[in-house]
Amino acid sequence: MSKHEVRVEVNGRQRSAHVEARYLLVHFLREQLRLTGTHVGCDTSNCGACTVLLDGDAVKSCTVLAVQADGSSIQTIEGVEGPFDGFSAVQEGFRQEHGLQCGYCTPGMIMAATCLLEQNPHPTDREVRVALEGNLCRCTGYEMIVRSVQWAAEHREPE
Ligand code: FES
Ligand code: FES
Structure with missing residues (x-):
């Protein structure tokens, strides 16, 4: 081949x-x-x-x-980092708002949420849900994931 x-x-x-x-x-x-x-x-x-x-x-x-x-x-x-003890605002948001349990979906969620906040720094809850609709979580419940992304939107420093 x-x-x-x-x-x-x-x-x-x-x-x-x-x-x-x-x-x-x-x-x-x-x-x-x-x-x-x-x-x-x-x-x-x-x-x-x-x-x-x-x-x-x-x-x-x-x-x-x-x-x-x-x-x-x-x-x-592996390339995501930021000012929260080395974590980005999105990563820290997932920690603060309990946006993960087993963590299997979490890298994908974080990358999708990072992209969203780059393009739309202050999304509505509905916009977060639409941006993450292609990412499935079998553990946590999406409510906490949405809250995690909103935490990040409130605390991140625009680049
Ligand atoms: S492994 Fe790519 S969408 Fe599930
Ligand atoms: S935290 Fe387990 S699949 Fe999302």
């Missing part, structure tokens, strides 16, 4: 690997780059656990081929 070189910037660092054309971005991140904070919940574009930022947009990385990401800039949960 022929392989293709993929060069991407991930969390500010240049990375590259040779992969088959059918190789998914989520597997590229997890298996080639060992960035296992990006989770696989379904592999069929339903759950959002694999959400990362691709050139600033939240995408489900199980719906993107690694070769499609060639030349892009990617941020994963």
